[in-house]
Amino acid sequence: MFKLVRLLPLFFCLSIVVQAECVFGAKHKTEYRILGAHTILLSGGPGRNIIITSYSFFNSHSSVEVLKDSFCDYENAVLYVDDEPVDVKTVSWAD
Numbered sequence: 001m002f003k004l005v006r007l008l009p010l011f012f013c014l015s016i017v018v019q020a021e022c023v024f025g026a027k028h029k030t031e032y033r034i035l036g037a038h039t040i041l042l043s044g045g046p047g048r049n050i051i052i053t054s055y056s057f058f059n060s061h062s063s064v065e066v067l068k069d070s071f072c073d074y075e076n077a078v079l080y081v082d083d084e085p086v087d088v089k090t091v092s093w094a095d
Helices: 002-015
Strands: 031-036 039-043 050-054 064-066 079-081 084-086 088-093
Touching: none
Parallel strands: none
Antiparallel strands: 031 039, 039 050, 050 088, 064 079, 079 084
């Protein structure tokens, strides 16, 4: 019985499902808009708009290039902003 009680927290931890949000078609977006210091909106072109949150700072004069067409949360080198590769913290579809 003691061993079972010790294993219950392990079973609980393993039962939690972690889901990363993923997007595709980012390279087909024709416009971007800075929504905040760490957030950018990719729009235009086919498909839904994409919101990207990063650890890097964006400003109204940032030069942005999309490096990957499809990516998920916490992906490396998704954007090239002001001559620097930028990692993504979270991504989501804009409604």
